[in-house]
Amino acid sequence: MHDDIRISLAATGDVGSVSRMVKAGVARQEIARALRRGELIRLRRDVVVSAAVWEAAQPWDRHRIRARAIMHSPQTAPALALSHHSALSLLGVPLFGVDNRVHVVRTDGRRGHSDDLLRVHAPISPSWVTEVDGIRVVKPARAALQVAGTFGIQSGLVSADGCLHLELCQPSDLDEALAVGGYGHGTSRAKKVVAHADGLSESAGESRCGWVFHMLDLPVPERQVLIHGRDGQLLGRVDFLFREKRTIVEFDGAIKYSSRDDLMREKLREDRLRALGYTVVRLTWDDLAHPVRVLGKVMAAFALVASAS
Structure with missing residues (x-):
């Protein structure tokens, strides 16, 4: 990519306006060449973005890139x-x-x-x-x-x-x-x-869990609860606690386990929670798309606690 284009994009966060670049002194031929080579991607008539940035972006980041690109165009x-x-x-x-x-x-x-x-x-x-x-x-x-x-x-x-x-x-x-x-x-x-x-939810998944519980007419759970062991040691903070039912619900976004060690630590934590008499339910994105499945998991946990008491 031509240095002038690279500098111009850097000034506006790897998105840019063709008309703004030309006004600043970038030759139209260089912009056209970068587009042909695939170094730039045109999002709109006057809006381009670095192809490397666009291709590396996660789906949820591409919207932010589009939005910034449009607002940087003088045609907006x-x-x-x-x-x-x-x-x-x-x-x-x-x-x-x-x-x-x-x-x-x-x-x-x-x-x-x-x-x-x-x-x-x-x-x-x-x-x-x-x-x-x-x-x-x-x-x-x-x-x-x-x-x-x-x-x-x-x-x-x-x-x-x-x-x-x-x-x-x-x-x-x-x-x-x-x-x-x-x-x-x-x-x-x-x-x-x-x-x-x-504002208690720390992720989109937790917000959705709370709403699904409401729609299923489940008891209102406590949020972000600190759980301590019998020795007073903090075992961690749980997403949702149905205290009377001794049931913990955790939203599992499948992102927090970046390594096998993370997974093993989480398993050990869950074992300690169960040793305290709690039942632990894990909900995933797929579960949230099927509320009846959520209801089944939570009610099964309630029943398990009741049978053990």
Whole structure:
């Protein structure tokens, strides 16, 4: 890749605007050559990204790259701000059940044009817009409720919990964001999210577990509970504890076991919990897609504890 292109991309985080590069002095021929060689990937007419960065990115990171790329293009109206999960992606907020299009709102009261990559929503007040790394974004509390209104309660709850856990907003911010409205037919979903979000979940999976338990009408479990052994030694913190049922539920995202040693330590911890009289249930992403399976696992654990007492 030509040095001028590399320098230009570095200035904007490996995404860039063709028109901005040309204005800065990069020859169009060099950009065209980089595209032909596969060194650049065109995401939109005026938007390109380093192919190496794009190919190395995880699926959930590609949305952030698209969003940043569009907002760095001079062809993007200055009155636009990233919204919904596109705004939250820049802040590292967990996402679930959202689409790949970049979502934006206008702040000048005008309507905008949507296409296959970009969805422009109804205008909002500029007071709900802030900046992240020089990019205009809807404030986290409002963006999380936009996700709820557009994509559903579980999607919104994952994002709202993430915003609270990362201290990007407070419960009062969610209340205020709900009060201003603007969620259309999704208002009832946004209300549910505000009622249930507490920031205790440390992952999208934990947020989804909590909602599935609610929908299954299970007892409300305690969250992030410290468990000590009989000698007072801390055995660890568990995701969910149904205390009266002596049942622990852990969400297993299959990422935390980076080595065999990690797996063995977790097995030893689980054995110690069982020795204290707890039953341990592990839930996976696949389990959450089948709530009846979740119910079966939890109820079987309850029954096992009851039979042993």
